[in-house]
Amino acid sequence: MTKTIPQYTILDHTADLGVSITGSSLIDLFENAGRTLLHLMFRIRLVKKADLIRISISGNDLADLMNKWLSEILYLYAGENLVVTGINIDSLSPSSLKATLKTSPFNPKFHEIIRDIKAVTYHQIAVTDENGIWTARVIFDL
Amino acid sequence: MEIELKEIDKNRWLIPKKGNMRVPGIVFSNHQLIKDLLHDQSLLQVVNVATLPGIVKQSLAMPDIHWGYGFPIGGVAAFQMKEGIVSPGGVGYDINCGCRLMTTSLKASEIRPYVKDLISAFFRNIPAGVGSEGAVHLSKQDEAKVALEGASWAVKKGFGQPEDLERTEDYGALDGADPSVLSDRAIKRGLDQLGTLGSGNHFLELQVVDHVYDNWTADRFNLFEGQTTILIHSGSRGFGHQICDDFLKEMTAESSLTDLQLPDRQLVYASLTSDRGRRYLSAMACAANYAWANRQILMHLAHETLITALSISPNELNMKLLYDVCHNIAKKELHNLDGQDTLLCVHRKGATRSLPPGHPVLPQIYKDTGQPVLIPGDMGTYSYVLAGAQGAMELSFGSSCHGAGRSLSRSKAVKMAKGRSIHRELEDKGIIVQARGKLTLKEEMPEAYKDVSQVVEVVHESGLAKKVARLRPLGVIKG
Numbered sequence: 001m002t003k004t005i006p007q008y009t010i011l012d013h014t015a016d017l018g019v020s021i022t023g024s025s026l027i028d029l030f031e032n033a034g035r036t037l038l039h040l041m042f043r044i045r046l047v048k049k050a051d052l053i054r055i056s057i058s059g060n061d062l063a064d065l066m067n068k069w070l071s072e073i074l075y076l077y078a079g080e081n082l083v084v085t086g087i088n089i090d091s092l093s094p095s096s097l098k099a100t101l102k103t104s105p106f107n108p109k110f111h112e113i114i115r116d117i118k119a120v121t122y123h124q125i126a127v128t129d130e131n132g133i134w135t136a137r138v139i140f141d142l
Numbered sequence: 143m144e145i146e147l148k149e150i151d152k153n154r155w156l157i158p159k160k161g162n163m164r165v166p167g168i169v170f171s172n173h174q175l176i177k178d179l180l181h182d183q184s185l186l187q188v189v190n191v192a193t194l195p196g197i198v199k200q201s202l203a204m205p206d207i208h209w210g211y212g213f214p215i216g217g218v219a220a221f222q223m224k225e226g227i228v229s230p231g232g233v234g235y236d237i238n239c240g241c242r243l244m245t246t247s248l249k250a251s252e253i254r255p256y257v258k259d260l261i262s263a264f265f266r267n268i269p270a271g272v273g274s275e276g277a278v279h280l281s282k283q284d285e286a287k288v289a290l291e292g293a294s295w296a297v298k299k300g301f302g303q304p305e306d307l308e309r310t311e312d313y314g315a316l317d318g319a320d321p322s323v324l325s326d327r328a329i330k331r332g333l334d335q336l337g338t339l340g341s342g343n344h345f346l347e348l349q350v351v352d353h354v355y356d357n358w359t360a361d362r363f364n365l366f367e368g369q370t371t372i373l374i375h376s377g378s379r380g381f382g383h384q385i386c387d388d389f390l391k392e393m394t395a396e397s398s399l400t401d402l403q404l405p406d407r408q409l410v411y412a413s414l415t416s417d418r419g420r421r422y423l424s425a426m427a428c429a430a431n432y433a434w435a436n437r438q439i440l441m442h443l444a445h446e447t448l449i450t451a452l453s454i455s456p457n458e459l460n461m462k463l464l465y466d467v468c469h470n471i472a473k474k475e476l477h478n479l480d481g482q483d484t485l486l487c488v489h490r491k492g493a494t495r496s497l498p499p500g501h502p503v504l505p506q507i508y509k510d511t512g513q514p515v516l517i518p519g520d521m522g523t524y525s526y527v528l529a530g531a532q533g534a535m536e537l538s539f540g541s542s543c544h545g546a547g548r549s550l551s552r553s554k555a556v557k558m559a560k561g562r563s564i565h566r567e568l569e570d571k572g573i574i575v576q577a578r579g580k581l582t583l584k585e586e587m588p589e590a591y592k593d594v595s596q597v598v599e600v601v602h603e604s605g606l607a608k609k610v611a612r613l614r615p616l617g618v619i620k621g
Contacts, residue, residue: 079327122231
């Protein structure tokens with residue numbers, strides 16, 4: 001489980017927030033996308049205690065899978081009050097994803113909120129591969 | 143894709159029907175405001191909506207139009223009940239995001255020395271910001287009642303007065319709500335967020351009536367120059383977001399995206415006659431009703447805060463709800479189609495209903511004036527009160543704009559605000575602001591929005607609604 005700051009570019013969108021994320025492989029792309037979402041939302045100062053949870057997602061295609069993957073991370077915070085502090089994708093196909101996530105109960109002392117991301121939209125969502133560089137485009141609802 | 147725009151008159155532009163468009167597009171805008179639209183994808187979104195099955199007349203955009211997801215923000219579209227569709231993305235995540243305006247008997251000159259203290263008191267008493275929890279914690283049974291009964295549930299619990307209900311769009315409850323269609327996730331997210339403002343562009347604003355344009359209507363709306371008013375902007379919080387997200391995913395999973403020929407996946411839809419379409423409308427009504435209960439409770443919190451902070455009696459304050467309007471919704475409404483009253487499903491994505499005098503749906507108190515139409519501006523300039531007008535029934539399925547509309551992205555706004563104290567700049571203009579979010583004031587700074595006065599002028603001149611009064615902010619709390 002890596003903790004590096006992910007590489008992403010902010011895309012201009014009048015009402016909300018778009019990002020372009022890259023990865024050297026499909027798994028790398030999905031892991032980076034998850035970390036990008038978390039980096040946009042939080043500054044995590046300290047991880048005191050982490051629980052591992054496993055998630056399994058299926059989708060129509062890679063773009064749908066990307067939406068559902070990021071939505072799941074978002075739901076863990078919005079619905080379960082859990083901040084994901086580590087991501088490991090165990091398996092990935094064009095229609096399914098299995099991952100192990102490190103999570104901590106949200107605590108404002110350790111998890112500074114940078115911005116509220118309310119949803120992952122399907123607007124112009126895309127996952128593409130060009131010469132071995134995987135790119136995802138995602139627009140978040142703020 | 144190059145989009146052709148033809149000027150119809152100084153406030154309306156036609157996008158001719160081309161390609162897969164089933165109807166033309168109409169954009170309400172003037173020469174100044176239309177320039178902003180040439181650099182983003184909002185006009186393309188008007189075109190995309192025009193391709194959806196069962197759309198009638200035109201794909202419309204109000205003058206506060208800006209780039210959204212799926213529908214443009216400021217988009218209005220009506221669909222036939224048999225051949226038409228409902229699109230969760232066409233309603234938006236924050237189902238029944240909306241605003242309500244309260245009048246008081248206080249003159250702004252009387253409270254001016256206390257504005258700073260009042261804003262601090264609002265900030266303490268009204269839960270705001272990311273994931274904030276409300277004073278009301280619901281059991282699952284009570285949450286189902288909120289979803290069914292809307293604002294009247296809150297009134298029964300002592301939040302506000304029975305007469306508030308006729309001053310709320312649809313009397314604060316949409317028909318057809320059915321909590322049994324909600325996911326466990328949606329139910330869970332609704333339990334603790336009632337009576338919370340939220341984050342982003344949601345706010346509570348203390349204001350003064352700065353100018354009255356129409357004395358006769360202002361009198362009937364109980365508005366007078368120099369009066370203190372309070373405007374609340376909030377919605378259905380995580381509950382509505384989860385419902386939208388659940389149905390977008392369900393419709394995406396169950397539909398053949400190729401068959402739907404979607405120009406944008408966010409426009410995924412279900413037929414209005416399908417089980418999925420009906421279930422979405424039932425769930426959406428639950429969220430709409432939750433939002434009305436939420437704003438009813440927020441109004442009560444504002445009332446209690448003012449009484450305590452100013453040490454005055456409820457009679458001295460005399461706070462009355464002027465009206466509560468909804469911005470993000472799909473509703474079955476009767477409209478004239480080819481000379482016949484026809485039931486249509488009207489989507490308003492960042493638009494306000496605007497009913498003219500005499501409309502049968504209006505309560506008796508507003509039968510002569512038309513519906514109060516509330517248009518919040520940015521936190522540094524003005525908000526407006528208008529009255530619904532006949533032009534809206536003829537041109538926009540009874541709709542008007544819902545705000546100023548963003549002109550800058552949030553990231554551009556943050557860059558522009560670098561090194562500046564927005565808080566101090568507003569204070570220099572006599573506006574006290576408190577915000578929870580780290581980036582909120584920068585993202586929401588006045589320059590991030592279009593000129594609300596121009597937006598309102600387009601609405602007024604087009605006959606969608608008529609100007610009644612202008613309100614100036616004294617202080618604002620934001621999430």
